[in-house]
Amino acid sequence: MALLLCLASSAGADGVCEAPPPPHPEIVATRPRAYRIRSLLSASECEALVRLASPRLEASRLGPAGSLSFAGGAAWRNSSSTTLSDDDLARNPLLQRLRRRFADVALLPETHAEPLQIARYRPAEAFGLHTDADVSGAVLRAATLVVYLSDGFDGGETVFPRVSLARGGSLPPLPKIVASGGQPLLLQQLDSLAKFCDGRASSVLRVAPRRGDALLFFSTHPDGAPDLDSVHGGCPPIGGEKWIAQQWFNLEGGFAATRRWTPRRSSEAAGTPNVVDEENVPAARGGEQWAAQLSARVLRSLRKELAEKEEPSLEMTSPGT
Ligand SMILES: O=C(O)CCC(=O)C(=O)O
Numbered sequence: 547m548a549l550l551l552c553l554a555s556s557a558g559a560d561g562v563c564e565a566p567p568p569p570h571p572e573i574v575a576t577r578p579r580a581y582r583i584r585s586l587l588s589a590s591e592c593e594a595l596v597r598l599a600s601p602r603l604e605a606s607r608l609g610p611a612g613s614l615s616f617a618g619g620a621a622w623r624n625s626s627s628t629t630l631s632d633d634d635l636a637r638n639p640l641l642q643r644l645r646r647r648f649a650d651v652a653l654l655p656e657t658h659a660e661p662l663q664i665a666r667y668r669p670a671e672a673f674g675l676h677t678d679a680d681v682s683g684a685v686l687r688a689a690t691l692v693v694y695l696s697d698g699f700d701g702g703e704t705v706f707p708r709v710s711l712a713r714g715g716s717l718p719p720l721p722k723i724v725a726s727g728g729q730p731l732l733l734q735q736l737d738s739l740a741k742f743c744d745g746r747a748s749s750v751l752r753v754a755p756r757r758g759d760a761l762l763f764f765s766t767h768p769d770g771a772p773d774l775d776s777v778h779g780g781c782p783p784i785g786g787e788k789w790i791a792q793q794w795f796n797l798e799g800g801f802a803a804t805r806r807w808t809p810r811r812s813s814e815a816a817g818t819p820n821v822v823d824e825e826n827v828p829a830a831r832g833g834e835q836w837a838a839q840l841s842a843r844v845l846r847s848l849r850k851e852l853a854e855k856e857e858p859s860l861e862m863t864s865p866g867t
């Protein structure tokens with residue numbers, strides 16, 4: 547039965563229609579390295595994740611598996627979400643094959659994947675500007691795959707205020723770093739987002755949610771150091787619910803929320819000074835493979851798209867002010 551119902555896709559062992567192999571990722575930015583993958587999930591896979599998460603939602607927290615929770619966290623992120631457990635993964639073939647697919651598309655080993663999170667934003671709910679890799683190196687999220695599970699609303703874009711699409715536009719200053727619970731994080735309250743979410747006023751990169759599409763971006767440079775240009779936020783949806791699955795990839799295998807990244811220099815092994823041993827930075831390996839496909843054409847076409855819509859503003863202000 548499931549076979550008959552799966553148009554342009556095949557039914558998995560669990561009867562959920564599998565998406566056909568994804569098309570080649572499109573480059574949406576080079577700094578940070580960011581890619582869009584169209585139709586990574588089928589509609590039926592998106593629906594299955596929403597069904598699984600719906601009864602388990604709670605107020606979203608911050609950090610790996612909600613490890614960074616502090617009073618007033620909703621001022622930074624006021625959505626609802628759930629983190630799927632290892633048990634869920636062990637029992638659910640859909641989650642297993644999605645994890646493989648996510649790792650494949652990020653060119654990272656599955657062992658680097660954190661437990662999958664699923665989040666729901668209702669109107670006026672958002673995720674303030676932040677970086678996924680902590681500037682102190684305490685949170686080692688090297689790459690993030692955001693999979694959009696719903697559409698049919700306005701807004702809800704993932705916005706990158708450091709990626710200016712304006713002709714000749716200069717990058718705005720970085721948001722300030724706030725310390726919370728002893729962890730220095732690059733994290734801004736929700737009100738910092740509004741000016742970037744407003745399509746008429748903003749000429750920064752905004753990736754619009756489309757069900758089944760994914761956005762992959764790297765929060766670290768190829769040497770593993772945090773890439774501050776990756777600062778981003780999730781805009782509130784207007785007139786509908788935005789659902790996403792968030793697959794974060796840790797810089798080191800065997801996910802551990804508290805592990806610190808210490809650059810391993812090949813000098814330790816081979817006596818060559820100041821060369822990072824990329825064999826020891828798997829996320830960087832993935833990033834480099836994508837970087838090999840960098841093309842100014844993509845940025846040019848994004849700029850053109852924007853220029854057709856509006857006269858780009860050359861003035862950018864700090865999201866922190
Ligand atoms: O909601 C979004 O579009 C962004 C989510 C996000 O920042 C994350 O998953 O790290």
Ligand SMILES: [Fe+2]
Pocket residue numbers: 676677678690778
């Ligand atoms: Fe994020």
